[in-house]
Amino acid sequence: xxxxxxxxxxxxxxxxxxxxxxxxxxxxxxxxxxxxxxxxxxxxxxxxxxxxxxxxxxxxxxxxxxxxxxxxxxxxxxxxxxxxxxxxxxxxxxxxxxxxxxxxxxxxxxxxxxxxxxxxxxxxxxxxxxxxxxxxxxxxxxxxxxxxxxxxxxxxxxxxxxxxxxxxxxxxxxxxxxxxxxxxxxxxxxxxxxxxxxxxxxxxxxxxxxxxxxxxxxxxxxxxxxxxxxxxxxxxxxxxxxxxxxxxxxxxxxxxxxxxxxxxxxxxxxxxxxxxxxxxxxxxxxxxxxxxxxxxxxxxxxxxxxxxxxxxxxxxxxxxxxxxxxxxxxxxxxxxxxxxxxxxxxxxxxxxxxxxxxxxxxxxxxxxxxxxxxxxxxxxxxxxxxxxxxxxxxxxx
Amino acid sequence: xxxxxxxxxxxxxxxxxxxxxxxxxxxxxxxxxxxxxxxxxxxxxxxxxxxxxxxxxxxxxxxxxxxxxxxxxxxxxxxxxxxxxxxxxxxxxxxxxxxxxxxxxxxxxxxxxxxxxxxxxxxxxxxxxxxxxxxxxxxxxxxxxxxxxxxxxxxxxxxxxxxxxxxxxxxxxxxxxxxxxxxxxxxxxxxxxxxxxxxxxxxxxxxxxxxxxxxxxxxxxxxxxxxxxxxxxxxxxxxxxxxxxxxxxxxxxxxxxxxxxxxxxxxxxxxxxxxxxxxxxxxxxxxxxxxxxxxxxxxxxxxxxxxxxxxxxxxxxxxxxxx
Numbered sequence: 001x002x003x004x005x006x007x008x009x010x011x012x013x014x015x016x017x018x019x020x021x022x023x024x025x026x027x028x029x030x031x032x033x034x035x036x037x038x039x040x041x042x043x044x045x046x047x048x049x050x051x052x053x054x055x056x057x058x059x060x061x062x063x064x065x066x067x068x069x070x071x072x073x074x075x076x077x078x079x080x081x082x083x084x085x086x087x088x089x090x091x092x093x094x095x096x097x098x099x100x101x102x103x104x105x106x107x108x109x110x111x112x113x114x115x116x117x118x119x120x121x122x123x124x125x126x127x128x129x130x131x132x133x134x135x136x137x138x139x140x141x142x143x144x145x146x147x148x149x150x151x152x153x154x155x156x157x158x159x160x161x162x163x164x165x166x167x168x169x170x171x172x173x174x175x176x177x178x179x180x181x182x183x184x185x186x187x188x189x190x191x192x193x194x195x196x197x198x199x200x201x202x203x204x205x206x207x208x209x210x211x212x213x214x215x216x217x218x219x220x221x222x223x224x225x226x227x228x229x230x231x232x233x234x235x236x237x238x239x240x241x242x243x244x245x246x247x248x249x250x251x252x253x254x255x256x257x258x259x260x261x262x263x264x265x266x267x268x269x270x271x272x273x274x275x276x277x278x279x280x281x282x283x284x285x286x287x288x289x290x291x292x293x294x295x296x297x298x299x300x301x302x303x304x305x306x307x308x309x310x311x312x313x314x315x316x317x318x319x320x321x322x323x324x325x326x327x328x329x330x331x332x333x334x335x336x337x338x339x340x341x342x343x344x345x346x347x348x349x350x351x352x353x354x355x356x357x358x359x360x361x362x363x364x365x366x367x368x369x370x371x372x373x374x375x376x377x378x379x380x381x382x383x384x385x386x387x388x389x390x391x392x393x394x395x396x397x
Numbered sequence: 398x399x400x401x402x403x404x405x406x407x408x409x410x411x412x413x414x415x416x417x418x419x420x421x422x423x424x425x426x427x428x429x430x431x432x433x434x435x436x437x438x439x440x441x442x443x444x445x446x447x448x449x450x451x452x453x454x455x456x457x458x459x460x461x462x463x464x465x466x467x468x469x470x471x472x473x474x475x476x477x478x479x480x481x482x483x484x485x486x487x488x489x490x491x492x493x494x495x496x497x498x499x500x501x502x503x504x505x506x507x508x509x510x511x512x513x514x515x516x517x518x519x520x521x522x523x524x525x526x527x528x529x530x531x532x533x534x535x536x537x538x539x540x541x542x543x544x545x546x547x548x549x550x551x552x553x554x555x556x557x558x559x560x561x562x563x564x565x566x567x568x569x570x571x572x573x574x575x576x577x578x579x580x581x582x583x584x585x586x587x588x589x590x591x592x593x594x595x596x597x598x599x600x601x602x603x604x605x606x607x608x609x610x611x612x613x614x615x616x617x618x619x620x621x622x623x624x625x626x627x628x629x630x631x632x633x634x635x636x637x638x639x640x641x642x643x644x645x646x647x648x649x650x651x652x653x654x655x656x657x658x659x660x661x662x663x664x665x666x667x668x669x670x671x672x673x674x675x676x677x678x679x680x681x682x683x684x685x686x687x688x689x690x691x692x693x694x695x696x697x698x699x700x701x702x703x704x705x706x707x708x709x710x711x712x713x714x715x716x717x718x719x720x
Contacts, residue, residue: 030610031677032512032516032677033610033676033677035610035676048519049519050521053675053676054612054676063612063613063644064642064643064644064645175520175538175539177521177538178427178428178521178523178538179427179521269466270436270438272466273419273434273436273459273466274433274434274435274436274459276458276464276616276619276620276673277619277627277628278614278615278616278618278619278620278673279613279614279615279616280614280616280673280675282614283612283613283614283675284675292635292642294635294638294642295638296638296641296643305642305643307642307643307644308613308644310614313615313633314463314627314628314629315628315629315633315635328466329463329464329466330466360427362675364454364616364620364672364673364675365433365434365454366426366427366431366433368426368427371427
């Protein structure tokens with residue numbers, strides 16, 4: 001394993017090197033707000049603020065992604081050549097589109113008919129994400145299961161195309177926040193799961209450890225020195241010191257079963273009271289992966305795109321009939337936590353939370369996932385029948 | 398007796414006498430730098446209620462359609478001056494049943510802008526304390542401590558506030574704050590002067606830029622107390638796709654413009670949207686601008702009197718029209 005040393009003032013040159021054959025994405029501060037953005041020369045990477053508002057999820061799982069263009073056109077075999085443009089529709093749409101229409105030809109010979117041309121779009125630019133945290137990297141590993149065909153389920157080409165060409169260079173968290181809980185769910189402020197190379201800030205620069213082939217490739221930069229023993233020791237000390245700074249707010253063991261047992265628990269209503277049912281927690285989350293699919297059609301040309309959606313959206317589960325199985329706010333609220341700690345682990349053998357704590361920090365009413373897991377992840381109270389009248393008081397029929 | 402003690406006393410009485418099923422107030426969050434809404438169902442829990450300059454949440458949000466749980470609950474709620482105006486806006490349209498409501502008004506001398514404070518430190522804030530009126534002391538996780546004057550770190554909306562006292566309440570938590578002479582003074586719109594001086598093209602560019610970072614989480618819509626079709630929002634309609642669901646500068650701007658138009662005449666620019674926005678978009682800018690237009694055209698301030706109707710639900714032949 002390669003261990004290198006990057007002097008702090010060489011960071012821009014290192015990013016310049018990475019940018020030679022990849023897009024570099026890193027956290028930057030704009031008007032006081034830190035977000036991941038494509039890097040360009042002269043932009044200062046922000047590593048003092050521990051977490052960017054959002055995880056770099058949107059660089060692999062795009063918030064808006066058009067993956068299909070389509071169009072309708074009339075063809076009249078009597079008056080025009082089979083492949084000729086029947087009207088003045090966009091010839092620039094390309095040959096590929098016209099070829100796809102051909103199979104329709106035989107059964108409808110001689111009759112004017114409408115054809116549909118479709119053009120799939122699958123683009124993935126080689127990229128390097130620099131400056132994310134170990135929890136962000138672990139987030140990708142956790143979502144890999146749902147998009148990667150784990151257990152024989154769906155394999156998503158859009159996600160995987162980007163995932164494959166992305167190198168993740170994470171930075172060790174020296175000063176974890178009070179909202180961090182990565183260690184409680186098996187992670188670490190110096191975690192390496194999903195990380196191609198881990199950078200640890202030490203006096204004057206970074207100690208960089210390659211963990212995968214992609215990481216080795218990134219560290220092949222000539223401006224890096226071999227790390228000396230003093231530097232690797234310093235990096236080890238930084239990691240060592242960071243770990244106890246992360247709180248252990250709950251016990252992971254038993255949460256899955258207890259969530260199952262507590263599904264009808266009255267406490268869900270109480271915990272959800274202050275929820276405003278927005279999607280902030282899901283959109284800042286490194287793991288949440290739900291999306292909806294929309295068609296946008298202008299006259300005869302359209303595109304199909306997917307865009308992030310979230311389980312707090314009241315219309316998310318609404319069915320065509322008008323029935324909504326999660327009509328109440330508390331139903332939707334319950335879903336998010338149960339999904340992350342119960343159904344997802346059941347189906348994909350992985351948690352769906354890496355403990356970054358962003359949902360706590362950015363929730364408009366600071367809904368606290370740790371509190372929810374402490375309450376709903378604990379064994380269901382045994383004397384339920386005795387407790388019910390005390391809280392019910394005949395309020396509800 | 399402090400305002401906090403008044404709130405607790407009112408809550409205790411209302412719960413003990415069964416006048417409300419639950420009482421909505423503010424509570425300390427996961428540390429003292431945070432305040433969160435709390436829903437008290439048992440008089441024994443009123444000690445959780447707090448009142449300090451971090452109590453920014455507009456609790457009227459939890460009264461709007463499909464928010465109360467159970468739906469027919471009798472609710473007690475605390476309101477500041479600005480919050481009370483959003484409540485009045487709902488009452489003007491008979492969207493909340495006054496008989497199922499117990500309102501405790503809390504006179505307010507300004508809410509602290511937590512985000513302004515947050516930006517003063519690289520480390521996480523873990524405590525914000527108010528040792529005496531007008532003084533704010535912040536402590537970070539690394540143990541740094543710094544003192545601020547409350548006036549210097551107020552929310553922008555609070556600095557220009559004309560309604561520090563609730564305009565509608567059943568009970569009031571302590572003495573009223575001094576109010577400006579609203580009859581003889583005009584609202585102060587200096588906060589949007591810069592924006593108004595821009596050319597049309599610049600305005601378009603500025604708006605597109607500030608909304609380009611929007612992530613469409615709908616926190617602004619859902620937290621808005623007067624945005625009562627929040628769970629059936631036109632901005633979310635996919636069939637038909639009335640507003641593009643794509644996330645991009647122009648699409649986001651359209652989405653926000655629709656929000657602004659829909660709450661015009663009912664929004665007193667309480668700033669709840671602004672504070673809920675996870676990516677810190679200055680959402681209240683457009684709402685303030687709309688309020689100014691409404692004031693200039695109709696002399697109307699939203700949500701100030703139960704006898705009025707929201708301005709776009711009335712018609713007077715003598716009203717002026719803009720250009």
